[in-house]
Amino acid sequence: MENKVVVVDDHTLLLEAIGGLVRDFENFDVLYLCKNGQELLEKLKIPKNIPDVVLMDINMPLLNGIETTKILNEKFPQIKVIALSVEENEKTILKMLRAGAKGYLMKDTKKEILKEALNQVIEKGYYHTNTISKLLIGSLTKDETAVELKEREIEFIEHACTEMTYKQIAEKMFLSPKTIEGYRDSIYEKLNLKNRIGLVLYAIRNGLFTP
Amino acid sequence: MENKVVVVDDHTLLLEAIGGLVRDFENFDVLYLCKNGQELLEKLKIPKNIPDVVLMDINMPLLNGIETTKILNEKFPQIKVIALSVEENEKTILKMLRAGAKGYLMKDTKKEILKEALNQVIEKGYYHTNTISKLLIGSLTKDETAVELKEREIEFIEHACTEMTYKQIAEKMFLSPKTIEGYRDSIYEKLNLKNRIGLVLYAIRNGLFTP
DNA sequence: GAAAAAAAGGGGTAAAACCCCCATGCATTT
DNA sequence: AAATGCATGGGGGTTTTACCCCTTTTTTTC
Known part of the structure; x- marks a missing residue:
C-alpha cells in the first residue's frame, strides 16, 4: 500500500x-x-x-x-x-x-x-x-518564559536596525532620547543582549526586521 | 550525445x-x-x-x-x-x-x-x-565603481557582525585594536557607512555574512 | 478608588565607537 | 632612486552607547 x-x-x-x-x-x-x-x-x-x-x-x-x-x-x-x-x-x-x-x-x-x-x-x-x-x-x-515585546519596543527595534542614532530614533518616534534608552535597556535585559549589534541580529533572526 | x-x-x-x-x-x-x-x-x-x-x-x-x-x-x-x-x-x-x-x-x-x-x-x-x-x-x-574589499577587511567584517567589541575582534585576529579601527574607518569611507549597524546591514545584504 | 504595573523621562559615569592625522616597513612600480 | 600601495600600528580628541539607580505620569487591574 x-x-x-x-x-x-x-x-x-x-x-x-x-x-x-x-x-x-x-x-x-x-x-x-x-x-x-x-x-x-x-x-x-x-x-x-x-x-x-x-x-x-x-x-x-x-x-x-x-x-x-x-x-x-x-x-x-x-x-x-x-x-x-x-x-x-x-x-x-x-x-x-x-x-x-x-x-x-x-x-x-x-x-x-x-x-x-x-x-x-x-x-x-x-x-x-x-x-x-x-x-x-x-x-x-531552559525556562522559555516567552519573552514578550511591547508594541512600542518592536517599533523601536525596527528603527534600531538602521544607521540612526538613538537621538534620531527618539525624534522619529516623538519620544525623549531617555525613553528610547529605557526601551533599549529593558530589551537588552529581556533578550540577554550586549549591544546594538546583538539587537540587530536578534531582530533579523526572529523576523522583526528583514534586511 | x-x-x-x-x-x-x-x-x-x-x-x-x-x-x-x-x-x-x-x-x-x-x-x-x-x-x-x-x-x-x-x-x-x-x-x-x-x-x-x-x-x-x-x-x-x-x-x-x-x-x-x-x-x-x-x-x-x-x-x-x-x-x-x-x-x-x-x-x-x-x-x-x-x-x-x-x-x-x-x-x-x-x-x-x-x-x-x-x-x-x-x-x-x-x-x-x-x-x-x-x-x-x-x-x-549605474556606475558601479566596484568597491574592492581586502581579504583581511572581509574577515574583520564577519567579526563585526557579532556582539564582540573591536578590542575583542583585534584579539581574535591577532592585531592591534588600532589596526582594527583603521579597517573600520577605511571601510566606512569606501562604502559610505555611518556606523557599525550600517556595516552589519551591508554585510548581510551583500552575502558577506549570513545571520 | 486604591494599588500595581507600565510607560515616559532623568542624572551621572565609564566604556565603546567614531574620526581626525601620522609613522613604519615592505613590496611593486616607474 | 623615488613613488606608490598597502598592511600594520599609534596619539588624541569628540560623540555615542551602555549601564547603573531614580522620579513622575499614565494605564490597568482588582
Missing part, C-alpha cells in the same frame, strides 16, 4: 525535485505539490486530497510552515507533518515542533534519511535526528 | 533532488555531485571529471559560488556555470554574473525552465531570464 505524500515549498525547482525523489521511494506516492500553505489548505477541502504525510518548508510567502502546521494539527490531526528547512535557528525549530511537526529535516540530509524519516513517521508517528532530539531535551531545562 | 552536468549545493537533499531532475532530461547526464566549491575543484583535477555545465548554488561553506565561479572561469573557461540560488539580491546576482556565470536561475523556476536553460547554455553559450536581462541592462547605467 502506497502512502500519500504532499510536498509544500515555494521554490518550484526544489518542490519538483523533492517530489521526484519521493516518487522514487517504493512505498510512497506524491499526491500533488503546493507552493505555500494557503494552496495546501485549499486542496485539503476535497477529502481525497488528504495525504498521510506533508513535507513542509518553513519559509514561505502567504502562509508559512509554522502557521500552516498549526492549522493542520487542529483540522487534520491525522496528517503527519515533517518540516524541511535550511533554518538551523534553534528557536525556529522549537516553534515548528511546538506547532506539531512530527519530524524536522535539515535540507542537507541525504535522500536515504528522507526515506527513513517518511517510513518512521508512518510507523512510529514521529522521526527525529539526534540533533533535534538533543535540542528538545535541552529546551525542557 | 549526452552533455555532462555537475551540481554543486551544500544542501544534500536539494543536491540529490536536482541531480535526479537533470538525470531525467534526455540529452543530459550527471557526472557527480559536490557539496561545495572546494570539493568541485578537487574533482576537476582529473580530466575526465570535467563537465560541460555546472549548476552552482551561491551560498556555500568553504568556497562559495561566486569565488568558485571566478576560479572556474580562469582555469576552465570551457565550463559553463549556471547559478542556482534563492538569493534575489541585485548585487549578489550581478557579482555572480561578473564572476562569469552564463545563466542565473532562481530556485523557484520550473523544471522545464531548468531544461531550457541547460539546452540554451550548451547551444548559445548563455541563458538569461527576462528579469536577469533587465537587471543587466539596468546595471550598465
Whole structure:
C-alpha cells in the first residue's frame, strides 16, 4: 500500500525535485505539490486530497510552515507533518515542533534519511535526528518564559536596525532620547543582549526586521 | 550525445533532488555531485571529471559560488556555470554574473525552465531570464565603481557582525585594536557607512555574512 | 478608588565607537 | 632612486552607547 505524500515549498525547482525523489521511494506516492500553505489548505477541502504525510518548508510567502502546521494539527490531526528547512535557528525549530511537526529535516540530509524519516513517521508517528532530539531535551531545562515585546519596543527595534542614532530614533518616534534608552535597556535585559549589534541580529533572526 | 552536468549545493537533499531532475532530461547526464566549491575543484583535477555545465548554488561553506565561479572561469573557461540560488539580491546576482556565470536561475523556476536553460547554455553559450536581462541592462547605467574589499577587511567584517567589541575582534585576529579601527574607518569611507549597524546591514545584504 | 504595573523621562559615569592625522616597513612600480 | 600601495600600528580628541539607580505620569487591574 502506497502512502500519500504532499510536498509544500515555494521554490518550484526544489518542490519538483523533492517530489521526484519521493516518487522514487517504493512505498510512497506524491499526491500533488503546493507552493505555500494557503494552496495546501485549499486542496485539503476535497477529502481525497488528504495525504498521510506533508513535507513542509518553513519559509514561505502567504502562509508559512509554522502557521500552516498549526492549522493542520487542529483540522487534520491525522496528517503527519515533517518540516524541511535550511533554518538551523534553534528557536525556529522549537516553534515548528511546538506547532506539531512530527519530524524536522535539515535540507542537507541525504535522500536515504528522507526515506527513513517518511517510513518512521508512518510507523512510529514521529522521526527525529539526534540533533533535534538533543535540542528538545535541552529546551525542557531552559525556562522559555516567552519573552514578550511591547508594541512600542518592536517599533523601536525596527528603527534600531538602521544607521540612526538613538537621538534620531527618539525624534522619529516623538519620544525623549531617555525613553528610547529605557526601551533599549529593558530589551537588552529581556533578550540577554550586549549591544546594538546583538539587537540587530536578534531582530533579523526572529523576523522583526528583514534586511 | 549526452552533455555532462555537475551540481554543486551544500544542501544534500536539494543536491540529490536536482541531480535526479537533470538525470531525467534526455540529452543530459550527471557526472557527480559536490557539496561545495572546494570539493568541485578537487574533482576537476582529473580530466575526465570535467563537465560541460555546472549548476552552482551561491551560498556555500568553504568556497562559495561566486569565488568558485571566478576560479572556474580562469582555469576552465570551457565550463559553463549556471547559478542556482534563492538569493534575489541585485548585487549578489550581478557579482555572480561578473564572476562569469552564463545563466542565473532562481530556485523557484520550473523544471522545464531548468531544461531550457541547460539546452540554451550548451547551444548559445548563455541563458538569461527576462528579469536577469533587465537587471543587466539596468546595471550598465549605474556606475558601479566596484568597491574592492581586502581579504583581511572581509574577515574583520564577519567579526563585526557579532556582539564582540573591536578590542575583542583585534584579539581574535591577532592585531592591534588600532589596526582594527583603521579597517573600520577605511571601510566606512569606501562604502559610505555611518556606523557599525550600517556595516552589519551591508554585510548581510551583500552575502558577506549570513545571520 | 486604591494599588500595581507600565510607560515616559532623568542624572551621572565609564566604556565603546567614531574620526581626525601620522609613522613604519615592505613590496611593486616607474 | 623615488613613488606608490598597502598592511600594520599609534596619539588624541569628540560623540555615542551602555549601564547603573531614580522620579513622575499614565494605564490597568482588582
